[in-house]
Amino acid sequence: MKQLNDQTIIGNRVSLGPDWSQLKDGAEKATWTLSGLWGWPISDWQDLGMRFKLPFVYYRSDDASGHAEVGGVGDAEIGTGLGCRLNETWRTGGGIELHGDTASDRALAEGVWRLKPGWGVSHDITGWLTLSPSADYNRSIVKKHDVRPQSYLELALPATLILPDKWSLSARYKATVDFENGDRWNHTVNAGVAKRLSKFPVVFSASLEKPLSSSGKKFQVSITIVYYFERYHSPK
Numbered sequence: 606m607k608q609l610n611d612q613t614i615i616g617n618r619v620s621l622g623p624d625w626s627q628l629k630d631g632a633e634k635a636t637w638t639l640s641g642l643w644g645w646p647i648s649d650w651q652d653l654g655m656r657f658k659l660p661f662v663y664y665r666s667d668d669a670s671g672h673a674e675v676g677g678v679g680d681a682e683i684g685t686g687l688g689c690r691l692n693e694t695w696r697t698g699g700g701i702e703l704h705g706d707t708a709s710d711r712a713l714a715e716g717v718w719r720l721k722p723g724w725g726v727s728h729d730i731t732g733w734l735t736l737s738p739s740a741d742y743n744r745s746i747v748k749k750h751d752v753r754p755q756s757y758l759e760l761a762l763p764a765t766l767i768l769p770d771k772w773s774l775s776a777r778y779k780a781t782v783d784f785e786n787g788d789r790w791n792h793t794v795n796a797g798v799a800k801r802l803s804k805f806p807v808v809f810s811a812s813l814e815k816p817l818s819s820s821g822k823k824f825q826v827s828i829t830i831v832y833y834f835e836r837y838h839s840p841k
Contacts, residue, residue: 606773609799609810609831610763611737613698613727615644615654615688622810622829628821631667636660636679650690654700658682662713677709684721699724706749716752717745723759733767756784771801775812792817797827806833 608614619641626634637660644654660679686700702721708714725739738761745755763777777795782788797812807830814825 606767606771606799606801606808607727607735607737607765608833609773609797609808609829610765610775610777611696611727611735612686612700612723612725612739613688613696613737615642615652615686615698617643617834618831619834620829620831622827624825624827626825627823628667629823630821633665635663637662644688652688653685654688655685656683656702662708664712666712675710675712677713679708679713680715681705681707694729696727697725698727704743706747711750715755716748716750717755718747719743719745719755725761735765735767737763737765739763754785758782758784771803773799775799790818791820806835807831808833 608616608618619639621637621639623635623637626636628634638658639661640656640658642654642656644652647653659681661677662679663676664674666673682702682704684700684702686698688696688698690696700723702723704715704717704719704721706714706716706718721741721743723739723741725737727735727737729735741759741761743755743757743759745752748754759779759781761777761779763775766774768774775795775797779793779795781791781793783791793814793816795812795814797810799808799810801808810827810829810831812827814827816822816824
């Protein structure tokens with residue numbers, strides 16, 4: 606359950622889920638995202654992982670644009686990272702991710718290729734409460750269609766509360782500093798709930814995200830289904 610919000614835990618999994626965003630100008634955006642993470646132990650306390658994200662996007666424009674509709678493949682992402690177990694309650698990890706300008710339609714694309722290095726730590730305060738602060742820096746390396754350069758820092762503080770009967774609650778605060786927009790700060794909060802099935806390695810989760818500062822998004826609702834694969838250990 607902790608893996609949903611803790612990047613220091615590298616486990617083999619695949620997930621699929623929709624999210625729906627209501628924008629302030631009346632436009633709507635729905636995204637189905639297929640993602641996967643695969644890890645390999647490289648020592649008794651370190652794991653190496655690779656992950657990908659492939660979104661399928663539907664966008665409906667605002668009233669002024671006549672509610673035009675477009676759908677297709679969005680911008681894909683691929684990344685690699687390292688997770689380290691420092692002791693029984695402390696972990697750390699980080700990596701780098703590449704965001705590609707791969708969307709099938711310009712309306713669904715950000716118009717940039719972007720690198721995102723990041724690092725985080727995680728601490729199990731108790732057996733049922735975990736904090737996982739992280740920092741990620743995003744910088745565009747190639748831009749198209751007169752899109753402005755991107756350079757921003759994301760600071761996140763997720764907390765996961767493990768409940769009985771394989772339930773969990775999560776909360777996350779995220780601050781973003783946009784260096785290409787006068788070092789402007791944006792703030793977002795997120796709350797979620799998750800349930801792991803008793804007989805299958807499947808987790809269902811739902812979350813609501815709300816910007817606290819002015820942005821183009823009113824809110825975002827997400828639902829995700831995650832399947833966890835049992836990790837294979839070669840005999841010694």
